Amino acid sequence: xxxxxxxxxxxxxxxxxxxxxxxxxxxxxxxxxxxxxxxxxxxxxxxxxxxxxxxxxxxxxxxxxxxxxxxxxxxxxxxxxxxxxxxxxxxxxxxxxxxxxxxxxxxxxxxxxxxxxxxxxxxxxxxxxxxxxxxxxxxxxxxxxxxxxxxxxxxxxxxxxxxxxxxxxxxxxxxxxxxxxxxxxxxxxxxxxxxxxxxxxxxxxxxxxxxxxxxxxxxxxxxxxxxxxxxxxxxxxxxxxxxxxxxxxxxxxxxxxxxxxxxxxxxxxxxxxxxxxxxxxxxxxxxxxxxxxxxxxxxxxxxxxxxxxxxxxxxxxxxxxxxxxxxxxxxxxxxxxxxxxxxxxxxxxxxxxxxxxxxxxxxxxxxxxxxxxxxxxxxxxxxxxxxxxxxxxxxxxxxxxxxxxxxxxxxxxxxxxxxxxxxxxxxxxxxxxxxxxx
Ligand code: GDP
Numbered sequence: 001x002x003x004x005x006x007x008x009x010x011x012x013x014x015x016x017x018x019x020x021x022x023x024x025x026x027x028x029x030x031x032x033x034x035x036x037x038x039x040x041x042x043x044x045x046x047x048x049x050x051x052x053x054x055x056x057x058x059x060x061x062x063x064x065x066x067x068x069x070x071x072x073x074x075x076x077x078x079x080x081x082x083x084x085x086x087x088x089x090x091x092x093x094x095x096x097x098x099x100x101x102x103x104x105x106x107x108x109x110x111x112x113x114x115x116x117x118x119x120x121x122x123x124x125x126x127x128x129x130x131x132x133x134x135x136x137x138x139x140x141x142x143x144x145x146x147x148x149x150x151x152x153x154x155x156x157x158x159x160x161x162x163x164x165x166x167x168x169x170x171x172x173x174x175x176x177x178x179x180x181x182x183x184x185x186x187x188x189x190x191x192x193x194x195x196x197x198x199x200x201x202x203x204x205x206x207x208x209x210x211x212x213x214x215x216x217x218x219x220x221x222x223x224x225x226x227x228x229x230x231x232x233x234x235x236x237x238x239x240x241x242x243x244x245x246x247x248x249x250x251x252x253x254x255x256x257x258x259x260x261x262x263x264x265x266x267x268x269x270x271x272x273x274x275x276x277x278x279x280x281x282x283x284x285x286x287x288x289x290x291x292x293x294x295x296x297x298x299x300x301x302x303x304x305x306x307x308x309x310x311x312x313x314x315x316x317x318x319x320x321x322x323x324x325x326x327x328x329x330x331x332x333x334x335x336x337x338x339x340x341x342x343x344x345x346x347x348x349x350x351x352x353x354x355x356x357x358x359x360x361x362x363x364x365x366x367x368x369x370x371x372x373x374x375x376x377x378x379x380x381x382x383x384x385x386x387x388x389x390x391x392x393x394x395x396x397x398x399x400x401x402x403x404x405x406x407x408x409x410x411x412x413x414x415x416x417x418x419x420x421x422x423x424x425x426x427x428x429x430x431x432x433x434x435x436x437x438x
Pocket of ligand 1: 246273
């Protein structure tokens, strides 16, 4: 996700590190590089120009000259301006005082609308709501069936009937009132491209159910096309927000960085994979942090909370960041991480994890091997791995069905991670990271 842009910023900031005051020429050079990086990431030209302009204003202003470390100050300015470009604050979803809260879903076919509709229903459930899904996409033959399947996976009822889309939407609303469901999410038809008939249909549905929220689902992988689609929809439908899908496959990030400024509507939610759980509110500050390689501790902690008990998660995260990290923690973390899903995604969320580590292949067999090795160690050895000499290594290898070499390698890796955690916990390495969240 946004790898190219991340790498570019990484390079720019690395070269800035350790420099003293930046002269005008140097500032110009950095701004030029940032502009190129944004354009290569497929960011809308006007948006890139505006963003660089704002960064320039702050860089040449007092802010930079006063600061002790210009590099850090530049990173801070870029971070803040990226957050603004991504929409500023996380969008707040409020609920109708007289339920149900009605949500209308629109989008082109293939954008991920139907899947996202179910993901959103799951999100509402997590907020303690009782959603009803309404299948008003009568265009694509299998759409209602797909919605029913997804609905049963998340245990949310789906209502539809083979009449016409406007009648289905109205009927769905009545059904929600009858069942006492407090959120209604209406899935509407998509087309391969925007056409007049489709726009008219969704406009009529909107008129009939008077939604509190109208969300447009767009595919991040289609870049600026997605932004144009959003613009066209907004002209007809008055969107409240955009839901960006397939961010997991979006290496560039152009749509995410352009939508808010071009369309004037925020990104409300983001989808980052095919699984129903791969979905969350869109947090501009976290994404900006991730683009700048600052990691995303908050998302990590939230994911951890979903996977296991909150206290456990916070304690583990705190230990992790404080660098009090033992082999037993290491093993426990691995087991917890396994529950949280793909490791690769998680590594990108940790602050200060070097790129090489982030991109390293981690497979489940390796986790099993690590587990076997640690389990074959005595408590004394786990507490103080330095006592593991040649004969202990052989015993551990025999016990775990590995080789002494693999045991040595694991202990070496563990030491590296431990020292990395120590450095992270000590601060200094991660600009802008909030400390003290316990
Ligand atoms: P619709 O035609 O807009 O209703 O699209 P669907 O909901 O049927 O989704 C189209 C395809 O995109 C399906 O194969 C989904 O699994 C996939 N998809 C949806 N969202 C995501 C996402 O965030 N990441 C990835 N990788 N695939 C997604």
